[in-house]
Amino acid sequence: MMVELPTDPDVLIVGGGPVGLTARALLERWGVRVLLVEKRRELSPFPRSRLVNVRSMEVFRQLGIAARIADAAFAPKYGRIRFRDTLYDRDFASAAMVGVHAPVPESPVSGVVTSQDRLEPELLAAAGAEARFGVELVGLSEDADGVVASLVDHGSGDKTVVRARYVVAADGANSTVRQLLGIGTVGPGALGSFTTVVFDADLSRWAADQPAGVYVTAHGSLIPLYPEGGWAWFGATPEDTRRADWVGLVSEALGDGTAVSAEVLRVQHWVMNAFVAERFGHGRILLAGDAAHAIPITGGLGMNTGVGDVHNLCWKLAGVLQGWAGPGLLDTYEPERRPVAHETLRQAVANAKLVAKAQKLRRDQLRNGEAPSAPIEVPWSERYFAQLGLVLGANYRSTAVHTDNGAAPESTGTDTDTDTRTGTETDTRTGTAAGPSAPPDGHTGTGTSTDYIPTTAPGHRLPHRWLAPDRSTLDTLGEWFTLLTPAPAHWQQQATPPWPLRIAPLQTEHADPYDLGAHGALLVRPDGHIAAHWRDRPRSDATVRATLTEITDAPGL
Structure with missing residues (x-):
């Protein structure tokens, strides 16, 4: 019908x-x-x-x-990956998940497992x-x-x-x-077939004292599902899934010393893909x-x-x-997000190589006759795949971003391109972004996908600063454009329809870290990325209107 x-x-x-x-x-x-x-x-x-x-x-x-x-979600202490021969064995490597295992000063929130x-x-x-x-x-x-x-x-x-x-x-x-x-699509394509087995077992004796979001073993990975219990195993799909011994595969990853019987609840087969449209x-x-x-x-x-x-x-x-x-605003979606997807795919493939490297180091260690509990110096230096720059540092370059000269350079996707940006350091005492300064290593930009250095350059996410004990500058954003300024009265006449625009006062102590003069302003898009940056008040009272007209493709308004 x-x-x-x-x-x-x-x-x-x-x-x-x-x-x-x-x-x-x-x-x-x-x-x-x-x-x-x-x-x-x-x-x-x-x-x-x-x-x-x-x-x-x-x-x-x-x-x-x-x-x-x-x-x-799990407590922050679960924000860690542990490498073991089996769950029964001790760690031979471990790394914290940045932004999950503990708060980071660059954000008002933490990630969760x-x-x-x-x-x-x-x-x-x-x-x-x-x-x-x-x-x-x-x-x-x-x-x-x-x-x-x-x-x-x-x-x-x-x-x-x-x-x-x-x-x-x-x-x-x-x-x-x-x-x-x-x-x-472009990219490697299907990387292999995998299976997830959800099972019930009491594994607290081997996991409670050393919690993790993922335990990588030589026989597949083990994952705690919920704070109150439940586990999953995932690994390569056996050739004959109809005759597969799922309990046996799980038990192999648990290790001979656990003496735990796993009750299999659900089984799902899936393909790990790697591509960008x-x-x-x-x-x-x-x-x-x-x-x-x-x-x-x-x-x-x-x-x-x-x-x-x-x-x-x-x-x-x-x-x-x-x-x-205007409809041209939608044309900025692909130029802004597709480069991010490519960089993210590159990072995920690099992550896989890091895992493989840790496992190879372990195999080499065992071949050399070293003690089973001997630690391995992991290749990511206690920073779980070290990707905070990728997570917080995406840099949009399109006509929906207004640069100082009004031009919109080619999109780059993340902050790995550093030719036109200025960086800011982070004050670890207050958890807020400090004033603009030269980034390390002589660069003029905001770092790499590994490191995140806050910046107020157009195209980047607005850096977080605490305005009150539980109120971040990110909390001023919403279903509107936000004009952050230490001089709201000077910008009031700029708030003209039809665009949804709110003017948010910025305390004087935040002006310098945001590279703003006494009458400067940041225009922030609803997605939290900076659309325009005026260090001081522009000459024309129509500047904001002209900028919004430009970045939203609305010449008839």
Whole structure:
């Protein structure tokens, strides 16, 4: 039976994982009419993604759910990876997850170790927009005014035709939408087939005193699922899965000394993919998350990169739909996010090599007859894959970023390019960014994907500073552009419609660390990235209006 929806949505989201659910919550806060469809009949029962990094937690803080996510997550002491021959054995290497194991001064929040099946219900509850599970997209057609999507309800068998003005495809690495659009991918592709086995066992005797988010063994990895209990094993998929001895595989990773019987609860097979889409969409159809880039799990970067995608995209969609931005604003999505995806893929592959290097060092150690408990000097120096610069340092270069001369240089994606930026040091006593200074090693930029040095250069995330004991400068941001200035009265006349713009007073002590004179200002986009930086008050009272017109592609306003 063909069913017509009573009201067509502004945006159809395809995919009900963390990325699609985050997009639904962000768009609803903008007042955008949303319909989300997911071909699975329910939220995922598998742990899948494990790490919610600092930047994603900043986004979830903006949505008002960060505290609930943290409450259901593991304690910070679990923010560590441990290498052992088996769980029964001692560590031969270990490293802390930066931004998870302990707070970092560069953010008001910490990342957390939590299972995806704990995260998704919080994201689903964060918005009231319609979400239809068990509904699959089977066809798409696009015209000048919108997109027509054909849907099938696997429960009732009903077919539905939905007309939306835009489609956000967050439907995974095997994206139906990407395939319907004929968009190819670049990168290594499938890296191998893996299996996750969820099991129940009391392993506290071997894990409680040395907690970790992941125990990497020679026989697969072991993962605690929830603070109250539950475990998972994952490793290479056996050739004959029908005859596989899952209890035996788990027991091998536990080690002979544990004498624990594992009760297998669920088994899931999956493919580890590594690619970036050649394009992030076509016309009114846009790709996000794994549909746009499949990132290997090493380092926990994949889901978090997808959250960054929709945080970048949703305010742009809202602007076009609400009339204060032109369609050219959406053209900045791919130039800003695709370079980030490429750099993230590069980092994830590097992470995998770091793991392999630690394991090789262990094998060499055993061949040389060294004591089984002898430590190994790990190649990342106690900084879990050392990626804070990648997480917080993404640098957007597009027409949605206003430079001093009004030009928009080519996008670079992360802060690894350092030719046009200035850095700031971090005051470790106060946990806030100190004033601008020359970065180390003679560079003029903000570091590498390993290191994050805050900067107020346009294109970068606004550096965090505490305005009050529990109020960050990041908390001044929301569904609007923010003008941060120590002289709000001088900028008041600049707050002209139709753009959503709020002027946020900045205490004098924060002006110098943000490289602002007495009448300067930072214009911050709704996604927290700096759109423009005026060290002092510009000559014209129309400067902000002209800048917003430029970066939102709204010449007729």
